[in-house]
Amino acid sequence: MRKKALAIFAILFLIFTALSFSLHIKNVRAQDDDFGVNAVYHTIGIMRNGYVVINDTVEIEIRGQQPNSFLIGFPYKYGSYVLKCIAYNETTVFPVNLGVPLGGRAGFYAVEVKPEVLPQNFTVLFILSNELLQQSGTTYTLDFPAYPSLTKEVKNCSVKIDLPTGAENINVVKGGEATNKTEFSMEKLAAYTYSAANVTFSLANDEIQLLDVKELKREIWISGTGEIQGSDSYYITNEAPSNLNYTIIILPPNASNPIAYDQFGRSMSSSWVNQTTGLYRVDFDSPPRSNESIRFNVKYSLPSQYLTAQAMANSFNASSILFQNINYYVEKASLTLTLPEGARTTSFENTFTSNSEVSRDVFQEILTVNINGASYLESVVASEKILQVSYEYNPLWLAFRPTLWMWALALVGCTVVFVWKRPKAAPVQVEVLGAGLQPEYVKSFVRMYEEKRKILFELDSLEARVRKGRIPRRRYKVQRRTFEMRLNTLERNLAELEDRMRKAGGLYADLMRQLEIAEAQISEAETNMKSIEVRHSQGTLSLEAYRKLLADYQQRKDKAQTTINGILLRLREETR
Known part of the structure; x- marks a missing residue:
C-alpha cells in the first residue's frame, strides 16, 4: 500500500514538473516574441589612424511587453579587437555589457544593451583595432563582419562600407563572392548569422595613416585678460610597414597660429591642411620606422568665444575641445585646464568621465580630466556630454605679478647697496695646479729668481757706496758690468721658465700673473722715488712733501716685495 502511494506521488510530481516547464517555455517564447527587428543599417568605417568603426542602427517593432535588453554582435574572431562600444539614441546613452553570449550560442561575440525602456530606434557603435586593416604600399585590406549577428531574424539589413575619399580598385569578398559594390542588402537576415568578409582597395592620399596614438595630453591656459593658449602633446607609434615621414592631426575648433616642436623643444616643419576642419600636418626630421615611436608637441591659440564673461565671474565651456572632433582613436587622453592666478572655481560640471580632479595651490587652480580610449564617440549625444567650469576672478590679480617683480627688484637693489657698503673681504681664490709641469722647472725658477x-740688491748697494765715495769709479764700473751680465743671463732663463709656467695654467699661471703685477709695482715705485728725488734736489718739491711721497712709494714697494716673497714661498711648497 505504501509503495503504491509513493508511486502515485512520484507520478504526480513528474506531471507537475512537466507542466511547469511547459508553461515556462511558453512564457519565454512569449517574451521572445515581444518585439521584432524591422531593419538594421550596418555601416563599416575607417578612422584616420586605421581603426575600424562599426555602426549598427536598429529599428524594432514592439509587439507586447516592453523588453529591457537587446543583444547584438558578430563572429567571435572579431571580439578580441573590440576596444569600445556605445549604445544611444537621439537623447540618451544606454548602459552596455561587453563580451556576453549571444543567446547561448557559441562562436559569437555580443554586447547587451540595457536601457530602462528599449526604444524603437537606437544605434550601437563599436570601435575595433587597426590590426584588422593590413597595408602593402598603397593597397589596404580590411577584414570585417559582413552582417550583424542577432538573436532574431531581421526583415531588412542594409550594409554600407564607408571607405575614405579617393579609394580605388575596390574589391569586396563576402560569402565566397566578389564584387566592387560597397553597398548591399539582405532580406530576412537569419538569426545568428555568421558572416565574415574583407574589402581590398588602393589609396594614394593620406586619408589613412596606420599608427597608434598612445597618448595625447591637451593643456589649456586661460590668462587674466581672457587670452587662451593651448598645447597638444602626442606620443604615437608607427604601425605602417614603411617610414612615417609626417602625420596629420586634428586641432581644436577655431585654433590659430599653431607651431610644432619636437620632444627637445626644437621647432618642426608644419602647415595647415584644412584650417576649417582643424587638419594640421607635422613633418618629422627623423621619420620613425615601422613599430617605432615619436613624441611631438603643437602649441596654438584659441579664441575668447570659449569664455562667457560676466561681472567678476566667467564660464569656460570645454566640451568642444575634449577630443570630440578627432577622427582617430587615442588610447590615453587627458585635458588640463589652468585657470588665471587668483581665480576660484564656483562650479564644475563634467558628464564625460568620473576620472577628473581639481587641484589647488596658493594662487591657482588646475582642472584635469582623463579619458581612456578617446574619440569622436564622446560627442554622439551632445546634450549628455558637458564639460563646463565657472570661476570667479578679480581683475586686480593682473597687477599681482608686476607688483611681485617690483618688490623683488627693490629688495635686490637694497641688498646690492648693503653689500657694496660693507668692508670688502679679500677674494677667495680657488687654486688649480698646473698639469704637465715638472718640479725641476719650478725649483730652477725659484733659485734663479732669488x-x-x-x-x-748688490747693484743698489754698489750705487750707494759709489755715491758716498767708498769705492773707486773704475772698480764700480767693473763690478757693475759683471752684475749686469749675470742679470741678463738670469732674466733670459727666467723668462723661458715663466713662459712654461704660464702655459701650464692653473695655480702656476695665476702666480706668474701676480708676480708680473708685483714687479710692475716695484718698478713704478722706484721710478717715482727717483723722480721726487730729482725734484727735491732742484728745489721744486718741499722737504715735507718729499718725505711724505718717499714714504708712500717705499710702502708700495715693500708691499710688492712682500707679495713676491709670498709667491716664492708658495712655489717652494709646491715642489716639496
Whole structure:
C-alpha cells in the first residue's frame, strides 16, 4: 500500500514538473516574441589612424511587453579587437555589457544593451583595432563582419562600407563572392548569422595613416585678460610597414597660429591642411620606422568665444575641445585646464568621465580630466556630454605679478647697496695646479729668481757706496758690468721658465700673473722715488712733501716685495 502511494506521488510530481516547464517555455517564447527587428543599417568605417568603426542602427517593432535588453554582435574572431562600444539614441546613452553570449550560442561575440525602456530606434557603435586593416604600399585590406549577428531574424539589413575619399580598385569578398559594390542588402537576415568578409582597395592620399596614438595630453591656459593658449602633446607609434615621414592631426575648433616642436623643444616643419576642419600636418626630421615611436608637441591659440564673461565671474565651456572632433582613436587622453592666478572655481560640471580632479595651490587652480580610449564617440549625444567650469576672478590679480617683480627688484637693489657698503673681504681664490709641469722647472725658477733679487740688491748697494765715495769709479764700473751680465743671463732663463709656467695654467699661471703685477709695482715705485728725488734736489718739491711721497712709494714697494716673497714661498711648497 505504501509503495503504491509513493508511486502515485512520484507520478504526480513528474506531471507537475512537466507542466511547469511547459508553461515556462511558453512564457519565454512569449517574451521572445515581444518585439521584432524591422531593419538594421550596418555601416563599416575607417578612422584616420586605421581603426575600424562599426555602426549598427536598429529599428524594432514592439509587439507586447516592453523588453529591457537587446543583444547584438558578430563572429567571435572579431571580439578580441573590440576596444569600445556605445549604445544611444537621439537623447540618451544606454548602459552596455561587453563580451556576453549571444543567446547561448557559441562562436559569437555580443554586447547587451540595457536601457530602462528599449526604444524603437537606437544605434550601437563599436570601435575595433587597426590590426584588422593590413597595408602593402598603397593597397589596404580590411577584414570585417559582413552582417550583424542577432538573436532574431531581421526583415531588412542594409550594409554600407564607408571607405575614405579617393579609394580605388575596390574589391569586396563576402560569402565566397566578389564584387566592387560597397553597398548591399539582405532580406530576412537569419538569426545568428555568421558572416565574415574583407574589402581590398588602393589609396594614394593620406586619408589613412596606420599608427597608434598612445597618448595625447591637451593643456589649456586661460590668462587674466581672457587670452587662451593651448598645447597638444602626442606620443604615437608607427604601425605602417614603411617610414612615417609626417602625420596629420586634428586641432581644436577655431585654433590659430599653431607651431610644432619636437620632444627637445626644437621647432618642426608644419602647415595647415584644412584650417576649417582643424587638419594640421607635422613633418618629422627623423621619420620613425615601422613599430617605432615619436613624441611631438603643437602649441596654438584659441579664441575668447570659449569664455562667457560676466561681472567678476566667467564660464569656460570645454566640451568642444575634449577630443570630440578627432577622427582617430587615442588610447590615453587627458585635458588640463589652468585657470588665471587668483581665480576660484564656483562650479564644475563634467558628464564625460568620473576620472577628473581639481587641484589647488596658493594662487591657482588646475582642472584635469582623463579619458581612456578617446574619440569622436564622446560627442554622439551632445546634450549628455558637458564639460563646463565657472570661476570667479578679480581683475586686480593682473597687477599681482608686476607688483611681485617690483618688490623683488627693490629688495635686490637694497641688498646690492648693503653689500657694496660693507668692508670688502679679500677674494677667495680657488687654486688649480698646473698639469704637465715638472718640479725641476719650478725649483730652477725659484733659485734663479732669488739670485736675481740678490744681484739687484748688490747693484743698489754698489750705487750707494759709489755715491758716498767708498769705492773707486773704475772698480764700480767693473763690478757693475759683471752684475749686469749675470742679470741678463738670469732674466733670459727666467723668462723661458715663466713662459712654461704660464702655459701650464692653473695655480702656476695665476702666480706668474701676480708676480708680473708685483714687479710692475716695484718698478713704478722706484721710478717715482727717483723722480721726487730729482725734484727735491732742484728745489721744486718741499722737504715735507718729499718725505711724505718717499714714504708712500717705499710702502708700495715693500708691499710688492712682500707679495713676491709670498709667491716664492708658495712655489717652494709646491715642489716639496
